[in-house]
Amino acid sequence: MHTRKREHIIEFLLFLSALITILTTVGIILVLAVEAFKFFREVSVFEFFTSTEWTPLFTRKNFGILPLLAGTLLTSFIAILVALPLGLIIAIYLSEYIPKHFRDYIKPSLELLAAVPTVVYGFFALMVVTPFLQKIIPGMSGFNSLSAGIVMGIMIIPIISSLSEDALRAVPSSLREASYGMGSTRLQTAFRVTVPAASSGIVVSVILAISRAIGETMIVAIAAGQQPRLTFNPLVPIETLTAYIVQVSLGDVPHNSLEYRTIFAAGITLFVFTFILNNISHYIKTKYQEKYE
Amino acid sequence: MSKMILNRRKDRIFSVVGLIATFTGLIILLFFIGDILKDGLSRIDWNFLTGLPSRRPEKAGIFTAMMGTIWVLFLTAAIAFPIGVGAGVYLEEYSKKDRLSKILEINISNLAGVPSIIYGLLGLEIFARVLKLGPSVLAGSLTLALLILPIIIVSTRESVKAVPQSIKDASYAMGASKWQTIWYQVLPASMGGVLTGVILALSRAVGEAAPLIVVGALAYVPFAPKTPMDDFSILPIQIFNWISRPQHGFIINAAAAIIILLTITFMMNGIAIYLRNRWQKKIQW
Numbered sequence: 333m334h335t336r337k338r339e340h341i342i343e344f345l346l347f348l349s350a351l352i353t354i355l356t357t358v359g360i361i362l363v364l365a366v367e368a369f370k371f372f373r374e375v376s377v378f379e380f381f382t383s384t385e386w387t388p389l390f391t392r393k394n395f396g397i398l399p400l401l402a403g404t405l406l407t408s409f410i411a412i413l414v415a416l417p418l419g420l421i422i423a424i425y426l427s428e429y430i431p432k433h434f435r436d437y438i439k440p441s442l443e444l445l446a447a448v449p450t451v452v453y454g455f456f457a458l459m460v461v462t463p464f465l466q467k468i469i470p471g472m473s474g475f476n477s478l479s480a481g482i483v484m485g486i487m488i489i490p491i492i493s494s495l496s497e498d499a500l501r502a503v504p505s506s507l508r509e510a511s512y513g514m515g516s517t518r519l520q521t522a523f524r525v526t527v528p529a530a531s532s533g534i535v536v537s538v539i540l541a542i543s544r545a546i547g548e549t550m551i552v553a554i555a556a557g558q559q560p561r562l563t564f565n566p567l568v569p570i571e572t573l574t575a576y577i578v579q580v581s582l583g584d585v586p587h588n589s590l591e592y593r594t595i596f597a598a599g600i601t602l603f604v605f606t607f608i609l610n611n612i613s614h615y616i617k618t619k620y621q622e623k624y625e
Numbered sequence: 626m627s628k629m630i631l632n633r634r635k636d637r638i639f640s641v642v643g644l645i646a647t648f649t650g651l652i653i654l655l656f657f658i659g660d661i662l663k664d665g666l667s668r669i670d671w672n673f674l675t676g677l678p679s680r681r682p683e684k685a686g687i688f689t690a691m692m693g694t695i696w697v698l699f700l701t702a703a704i705a706f707p708i709g710v711g712a713g714v715y716l717e718e719y720s721k722k723d724r725l726s727k728i729l730e731i732n733i734s735n736l737a738g739v740p741s742i743i744y745g746l747l748g749l750e751i752f753a754r755v756l757k758l759g760p761s762v763l764a765g766s767l768t769l770a771l772l773i774l775p776i777i778i779v780s781t782r783e784s785v786k787a788v789p790q791s792i793k794d795a796s797y798a799m800g801a802s803k804w805q806t807i808w809y810q811v812l813p814a815s816m817g818g819v820l821t822g823v824i825l826a827l828s829r830a831v832g833e834a835a836p837l838i839v840v841g842a843l844a845y846v847p848f849a850p851k852t853p854m855d856d857f858s859i860l861p862i863q864i865f866n867w868i869s870r871p872q873h874g875f876i877i878n879a880a881a882a883i884i885i886l887l888t889i890t891f892m893m894n895g896i897a898i899y900l901r902n903r904w905q906k907k908i909q910w
Binding site for chain 1: 629632633635636639640642643644646647649650651653654657660661707708709711712714715716719720728729731732733734735736738739740741742743744745746747749750751754771774775778802803804828829831832833834835838839841844861864865868869876879880883886887890891894898
């Protein structure tokens with residue numbers, strides 16, 4: 333019965349590999365919670381959520397997360413403004429307008445957009461997009477959320493286009509044919525039949541894109557600036573939660589200092605946001621998935 | 626009648642709009658890449674590839690960052706490959722459809738959505754500080770391995786699932802045990818898909834800068850790492866560092882280093898796509 337023993341050992345080892353994913357989640361939550369707890373022993377929760385200044389590295393320290401949060405939401409909003417219309421049009425075009433063999437080539441090439449390292453996109457935003465926009469919008473500063481947001485939007489196009497296209501294609505062709513039979517054009521069919529029928533999948537793709545934009549780091553660290561500022565003006569330097577973490581990590585902040593803990597306070601804020609978004613998308617995926625048979 | 630003509634016209638207009646939208650992103654990307662090539666291509670020579678970091682842009686090279694990237698790539702692969710494939714096989718072949726397997730599944734899809742910089746905070750605290758690895762190649766690779774595990778697990782599950790039951794039944798009928806069936810039949814049959822997923826995951830890891838900056842990888846390292854415990858830099862961090870310098874010479878260097886990084890990324894993606902197509906063609910059940 334030597335084999336049976338070996339089988340059990342192997343099964344246990346494989347189980348341990350799967351268990352590492354649980355440990356990772358536990359580790360992330362524990363690390364963020366413990367350091368954030370130490371942070372909030374020195375800084376009041378009230379100040380954290382209401383102060384409009386974030387200056388932990390200055391002599392006059394303020395610990396208001398709102399400026400960083402505003403920066404994150406502003407860049408993500410601009411990115412979605414770019415990616416949502418483009419991604420949705422592409423998804424409809426790929427699923428309703430063009431033949432399958434053509435689509436099989438286009439989809440992987442679009443996904444190349446998401447494969448480019450983000451530090452490269454940061455370079456584009458700072459060196460190409462910002463100088464170009466400065467010609468159109470005089471007075472725009474060298475670091476701004478507009479070009480970072482636009483470039484981030486280009487990066488997340490494939491998330492929306494690919495996932496929405498999958499959802500559109502899952503709509504049974506009988507629905508389409510019924511619509512065509514009534515004399516509708518492809519465009520009418522798309523907007524009145526297939527898009528509403530695939531709406532849950534499309535919403536999921538948009539939520540995942542937002543979550544990706546909120547967590548994106550290098551583009552904003554390079555092109556959006558390092559000045560926490562509570563503003564919705566897209567032309568001035570700002571700082572996002574992620575860019576702040578990078579800024580502190582590059583500096584010489586002693587471990588176990590309050591400054592060191594600020595990156596975990598920023599980190600837990602970021603984590604809570606993306607965690608909520610990911611769970612909403614998971615919930616929609618399981619509850620509202622249209623079932624056709 | 627005129628309304629119908631109007632609708633037909635709108636339909637045709639959309640088919641043009643759709644075509645333009647589809648290629649907008651790609652054309653912008655091509656334009657960007659053209660711009661980079663113009664800036665950086667002439668900078669790439671043997672001295673640039675083998676040069677050490679320097680304060681003078683025309684003398685600086687990418688050797689240490691390149692070696693750091695290679696170290697991190699292989700170490701991350703060595704850690705993430707067995708664990709990711711093992712977890713994927715476990716979830717697909719062993720786990721019973723109970724609460725635990727459901728929790729595992731939701732957890733993995735959640736992990737895939739956690740921003741990479743959060744993994745950096747995890748690596749900084751657990752690997753660099755608690756396990757006292759410091760800002761080493763090993764700490765960085767462990768962090769990246771955790772980051773890409775969800776991708777490897779999901780792609781492993783999909784390729785293992787595609788192996789037909791008849792093959793497994795045939796193996797069991799010959800008296801093979803469960804593990805023998807997996808090792809000799811299921812894994813070889815699904816290896817194409819598994820490798821595709823692993824390579825795509827690694828190509829993502831090669832481009833990541835944020836988590837390793839947080840773990841403590843440096844922008845300036847005088848020597849290439851010799852052991853997993855050495856300090857290191859990687860190409861994306863070197864690029865980031867050069868972009869943030871004021872001198873124009875460093876911008877040229879950044880463009881040149883981006884060409885190298887993009888070549889590596891696109892090559893890995895190309896290999897993955899090639900493997901996927903070849904594997905799909907060869908095996909038809």
